[in-house]
Amino acid sequence: xxxxxxxxxxxxxxxxxxxxxxxxxxxxxxxxxxxxxxxxxxxxxxxxxxxxxxxxxxxxxxxxxxxxxxxxxxxxxxxxxxxxxxxxxxxxxxxxxxxxxxxxxxxxxxxxxxxxxxxxxxxxxxxxxxxxxxxxxxxxxxxxxxxxxxxxxxxxxxxxxxxxxxxxxxxxxxxxxxxxxxxxxxxxxxxxxxxxxxxxxxxxxxxxxxxxxxxxxxxxxxxxxxxxxxxxxxxxxxxxxxxxxxxxxxxxxxxxxxxxxxxxxxxxxxxxxxxxxxxxxxxxxxxxxxxxxxxxxxxxxxxxxxxxxxxxxxxxxxxxxxxxxxxxxxxxxxxxxxxxxxxxxxxxxxxxxxxxxxxxxxxxxxxxxxxxxxxxxxxxxxxxxxxxxxxxxxxxxxxxxxxxxxxxxxxxxxxxxxxxxxxxxxxxxxxxxxxxxxxxxxxxxxxxxxxxxxxxxxxxxxxxxxxxxxxxxxxxxxxxxxxxx
Amino acid sequence: xxxxxxxxxxxxxxxxxxxxxxxxxxxxxxxxxxxxxxxxxxxxxxxxxxxxxxxxxxxxxxxxxxxxxxxxxxxxxxxxxxxxxxxxxxxxxxxxxxxxxxxxxxxxxxxxxxxxxxxxxxxxxxxxxxxxxxxxxxxxxxx
Numbered sequence: 001x002x003x004x005x006x007x008x009x010x011x012x013x014x015x016x017x018x019x020x021x022x023x024x025x026x027x028x029x030x031x032x033x034x035x036x037x038x039x040x041x042x043x044x045x046x047x048x049x050x051x052x053x054x055x056x057x058x059x060x061x062x063x064x065x066x067x068x069x070x071x072x073x074x075x076x077x078x079x080x081x082x083x084x085x086x087x088x089x090x091x092x093x094x095x096x097x098x099x100x101x102x103x104x105x106x107x108x109x110x111x112x113x114x115x116x117x118x119x120x121x122x123x124x125x126x127x128x129x130x131x132x133x134x135x136x137x138x139x140x141x142x143x144x145x146x147x148x149x150x151x152x153x154x155x156x157x158x159x160x161x162x163x164x165x166x167x168x169x170x171x172x173x174x175x176x177x178x179x180x181x182x183x184x185x186x187x188x189x190x191x192x193x194x195x196x197x198x199x200x201x202x203x204x205x206x207x208x209x210x211x212x213x214x215x216x217x218x219x220x221x222x223x224x225x226x227x228x229x230x231x232x233x234x235x236x237x238x239x240x241x242x243x244x245x246x247x248x249x250x251x252x253x254x255x256x257x258x259x260x261x262x263x264x265x266x267x268x269x270x271x272x273x274x275x276x277x278x279x280x281x282x283x284x285x286x287x288x289x290x291x292x293x294x295x296x297x298x299x300x301x302x303x304x305x306x307x308x309x310x311x312x313x314x315x316x317x318x319x320x321x322x323x324x325x326x327x328x329x330x331x332x333x334x335x336x337x338x339x340x341x342x343x344x345x346x347x348x349x350x351x352x353x354x355x356x357x358x359x360x361x362x363x364x365x366x367x368x369x370x371x372x373x374x375x376x377x378x379x380x381x382x383x384x385x386x387x388x389x390x391x392x393x394x395x396x397x398x399x400x401x402x403x404x405x406x407x408x409x410x411x412x413x414x415x416x417x418x419x420x421x422x423x424x425x426x427x428x429x430x431x432x433x434x435x436x437x438x439x440x441x442x443x444x445x446x447x448x449x450x451x452x453x454x455x456x457x458x459x460x461x462x463x464x465x466x467x468x469x470x471x472x473x474x475x476x477x478x479x480x481x482x483x484x485x
Numbered sequence: 486x487x488x489x490x491x492x493x494x495x496x497x498x499x500x501x502x503x504x505x506x507x508x509x510x511x512x513x514x515x516x517x518x519x520x521x522x523x524x525x526x527x528x529x530x531x532x533x534x535x536x537x538x539x540x541x542x543x544x545x546x547x548x549x550x551x552x553x554x555x556x557x558x559x560x561x562x563x564x565x566x567x568x569x570x571x572x573x574x575x576x577x578x579x580x581x582x583x584x585x586x587x588x589x590x591x592x593x594x595x596x597x598x599x600x601x602x603x604x605x606x607x608x609x610x611x612x613x614x615x616x617x618x619x620x621x622x623x624x625x626x627x628x
Binding site: 042044069070071072073076092095096097132133134135136188191192193196201202203204243244247248250251254255258271272273275412413414415416417418442443445446449485 | 490492493494495496497498499523524525547551554557558560561562564592594598599600601602604605606607608609611625627628
């Protein structure tokens, strides 16, 4: 596609749309990409990044990460920080799947030990972790108990024997966004999500058995610090979010913001999907409290899934999770808004950072990281397509300009319908098995939509995040088993 | 059925166009497109349960948005896959009201070839227009 003529090259990995690109832009928009990745981005990416630059209170730039693609509201890969006093909060800057995120868990097993049992393992995981349309979880939870879950996140899991203290330490925000208020959530949201704890969902959500092969280790010392110490070590990566509860919270507040945005606060936008309210307004604060509940549901959901995964491994290998070394590397959210302190023009300021399909990437020594990662920087998990593998990276100090943010995945290049036209789910399943990746799926159509050809080159995306100083590669992890919704 | 999926809008999500000779037919077509997004063979969703919903909105496109959101809510909260059998829309001063009879059944992985879990209806490019005697809507779903 042709790039906007106003797009200016700032460096090999930074491209800028000036304020004059679109009426109402308050700051320029910056796309972080190589020339090749930039050329693959849809026109919608530039349009949406420019729309974000029009939002009140935005600081410095509207950013799009190297895996960016056309979404709704913000582009996927969109990042923007706002002054909490003059700025806004927008559900379209977070996404409907609030706290969609990635979790990575270690084992002491090797590929040689796991591969002979991969069918049993994946089959058992497929039954232990519900997937697909309308799935419900194994946690029997009343609506009143669910209100405690969403206010406490992984802490609720710890109290109920579904987590270890170390799990919480290895989760962004300790697995609980402080200030979550269940009263800010509608009864509808609670009814929609209370029985979905421990479910994967569908679309691009997955749980994968992966291998860290020696030739795919980029930084052995950091890999060791992250727990990857053995050749062909097996790890488990999964990707999911806050399920129907989070989707309903976002829907409810989008509707509520539409009603007041222009009439009460005089905010006019290019795209209604960016509906927003001043952060300090009653509506803005109420959404922030509800969004935190959804974020906590995301943490609890992934924690319960991890508990189920540990049970499956333990049953199959007749060893305890501790003995199998099933420690978490990290859990990181990629759809959130958070108050964080950042240095702006030499002054440390509190900002409301929206990340939509973008991962926090704190560098070494930053507050908020577990002690064991103070020297390495935060583990960053970038999920690739189920065919091509994923990356474990480390946060960098040089990510300060993007408010310490990096990519979250490989990013789609092809629509779901186009992918389904080109690939048949059953055929793909067979081909992947031939290549040593055993897949169980709730939907062959859904599987075809997630074929590797529908995504950007994950190796390139990961390399560009490193070249741009956002995150550095530690290891590439390749799949040998996968369950998909 | 009076809808078609669009390939060039919102790469990661699902977009469709729905049509109708009346506003009511348009809404029924949009509900059918939503059901087809989630189930490969909507005709196999039997009408075993019935329910009625009532909604209001000042804008017709936002009324469609709320209507489809209700169907998604019932998919998660009651595990129901639903057809829209009847829709009645009344225009009043300052807005629109809708009453719809929905029918369907609990989703079943054995009987319904389920495809993708729809998270929400986005406002991205949401449009309802009347042109050349046809009502047309464009809808992008987050999946």
